[in-house]
Amino acid sequence: MKQLQLKKVMGVTMSLVLAMSLTACGTSSDNKNDTTGASAAAQTEAAAQTADSGAAASTETVALRLGHTQSTEHLLNTSAENFAALVEERSGGAIHIDVYPSETLGTNTELAEACSEGDVDLYISATGQYTSRYTPFTIVEAFYMFRDLDHMMKFYDSDSHQTLVDGLAEACNVNILADLYYGARQMTTSGKALKTADDLAGLKMRAANEPLPIAAFTQLGASPTPIAYNETYLALQQHTVDGQENPPASISAMKFYEVQDYLNLTYHQFQMLSIFMSDTAMQKLSQEQIDIMYDCAKEVAKEHNTKAIEQEQEYIEEIGKYSEIVEPDIESFREKIAPMYDQFKDQWVDGMYEAIQAM
Numbered sequence: 001m002k003q004l005q006l007k008k009v010m011g012v013t014m015s016l017v018l019a020m021s022l023t024a025c026g027t028s029s030d031n032k033n034d035t036t037g038a039s040a041a042a043q044t045e046a047a048a049q050t051a052d053s054g055a056a057a058s059t060e061t062v063a064l065r066l067g068h069t070q071s072t073e074h075l076l077n078t079s080a081e082n083f084a085a086l087v088e089e090r091s092g093g094a095i096h097i098d099v100y101p102s103e104t105l106g107t108n109t110e111l112a113e114a115c116s117e118g119d120v121d122l123y124i125s126a127t128g129q130y131t132s133r134y135t136p137f138t139i140v141e142a143f144y145m146f147r148d149l150d151h152m153m154k155f156y157d158s159d160s161h162q163t164l165v166d167g168l169a170e171a172c173n174v175n176i177l178a179d180l181y182y183g184a185r186q187m188t189t190s191g192k193a194l195k196t197a198d199d200l201a202g203l204k205m206r207a208a209n210e211p212l213p214i215a216a217f218t219q220l221g222a223s224p225t226p227i228a229y230n231e232t233y234l235a236l237q238q239h240t241v242d243g244q245e246n247p248p249a250s251i252s253a254m255k256f257y258e259v260q261d262y263l264n265l266t267y268h269q270f271q272m273l274s275i276f277m278s279d280t281a282m283q284k285l286s287q288e289q290i291d292i293m294y295d296c297a298k299e300v301a302k303e304h305n306t307k308a309i310e311q312e313q314e315y316i317e318e319i320g321k322y323s324e325i326v327e328p329d330i331e332s333f334r335e336k337i338a339p340m341y342d343q344f345k346d347q348w349v350d351g352m353y354e355a356i357q358a359m
Contacts, residue, residue, distance in 0.1 A: 062284050064097045066122035067105035067114075069229050074253045075311065076273065077101045079180060079304040080124060083275070086296040095289060097122065107228050109209065116172050118280025124180070126273055127168065128210040134171040135347035137164050141212035142344065143268040143337045145356065149184065149309070152270040154359045160352060167349075173279040177297035179272040181305040183247020183312055187264045188256055188323065190242055194264040196332040197221075206232050206244035212344070213245075216268075219340040220333070229254075236260060247271065248315035249308065257322040264326045265316070266333060275301075 066084065070076040077099070084097035105111060105120055112129035114120040127137040139145060146152040155161055156179055165176050187194060187205070194200060201221035207213040209226035217224035227235050235241050236259040244256060245268070251257060275297050282290060316325070345353060 061093060062095050062289070064095065064121035064281055064284075065100060065105065066097050066124070067100045067111045067120050068124040069103045069108050069111070070101060070124075070250070071253050072101050074101075075249060075304065075308055076124060076180065076182075079300055082303070083296055083300040086300060087292060090292045090296055091289060095285070095292070103228075103230050107230075115174055115276050115278045118173070118278045121278055121281035123174075123276045123278075124273055125276070126182070126208075126210075126271060127164075127176075128208060128212065130168060130172045130174070131210060131212070134168045135211075135344075136167055136349045136352065138210075138212045138344055139164075139348045139352055139356070140272075141210060141269070142341065143212070143216040144334045146270045148267075149270050151359060152272070155356055156272060158355075158359065160349075160355045163349060163352075169279075174276040175279065175282060177275040177277055177294055178301035179274050180301055181308040182271040182273045183249050183308065184267050185245050185247050185269040185271055186251070187245045187266045187268070188243050188251060188260040189262045189264060190236065190239070190260050192242070193262045193324065193326045194266065194328050195326065196329045197336040198332070199328075203242040204240070206235060206241045215340055215343060216337060220336055232256065233259065245269075248312055248319060252315045252318055257319045260323055262326050263316070263319050263323045264328055266328060267330060268333060268337075 066080055068076060068080060080099045080101070084099050087095050087097055106114060108125050108129050111120055111123045112125065115123040116130070116133075126141070128141045131138045131141065140155075146155065169175050189203065192199060192203065197220055200217070203222045204225050205217050205222045206227045207217050207224035208229075214224045214226070225235075225241050227241065232241075232244055233254055233256060236244060236256060243260065245266070246254075246256070248263075251263070257263070277293065285293070319325075341353065
């Protein structure tokens with residue numbers, strides 16, 4: 001098979017693969033205004049509460065549960081297991097993390113709520129799972145918000161991103177320890193290739209149950225259909241939907257290519273997943289243990305991000321053995337999506353869109 005080259009749009013600069021160790025809590029009073037100075041305060045408060053209650057005495061083992069929806073074969077699960085092992089090692093066995101993949105503890109919607117309420121200690125997914133409660137984070141879910149991978153990485157290492165992290169902590173009681181590169185999301189379809197944005201007209205596309213993906217597919221003329229991630233294969237097989245969108249790693253792990261004819265390289269979203277830790281879990285730990293959690297997350301994220309970027313082309317080539325690879329006119333997608341941003345700007349932090357585009 002002719003080797004495919006990653007599209008120039010990726011603009012991958014490996015030196016920008018940084019671990020996004022993003023401490024999070026905040027003082028935001030609403031979803032639109034900047035929130036600042038939160039991270040240190042959250043950790044200090046959590047440590048103080050621990051000292052008062054004795055909940056995390058140094059002689060005790062703190063058992064934590066980490067849930068996510070990816071399969072055991074996915075790199076994300078490997079990184080979750082590595083994170084758990086590293087935390088146990090660095091804490092001298094004082095912190096033990098059990099990893100539950102493949103929706104074992106619930107769907108994304110259920111896990112997001114459980115982590116926010118403290119019923120699940122740690123959770124890995126996109127920040128889009130919390131955008132119904134903290135709308136400013138929808139900005140990272142918008143199709144074509146980022147020009148390429150480098151652009152997205154710059155944003156995730158910026159003060160602008162930290163503003164969102166702090167606001168999310170205040171609104172949802174979850175703290176982002178680090179961010180893991182998920183991939184450049186691509187669209188797969190059955191029966192019809194996507195050569196331009198107009199080819200999406202009338203197609204039923206599986207979409208994450210989040211405001212931005214649903215609005216984006218509507219803007220592109222498709223019919224967005226929210227379906228749980230682990231139910232997507234069956235929906236494609238039974239033609240409940242005509243297509244879906246995910247990074248190549250997930251398309252490969254879930255074997256969506258078995259029931260799809262085309263992999264359309266739309267590069268419509270460069271996405272990170274976050275390691276969330278509930279406020280409740282943080283209150284079980286001493287300040288030293290909290291620092292260990294952040295440091296280990298940062299270390300694992302750096303390794304994960306490097307590997308995820310390296311593997312992305314390999315997954316595209318693997319999928320190409322089963323599905324036809326289509327390189328559409330991406331500019332036609334950008335032009336059609338652009339008017340949608342005005343629908344959401346009043347939900348975003350003032351000046352955030354302009355700050356991102358100026359990076």
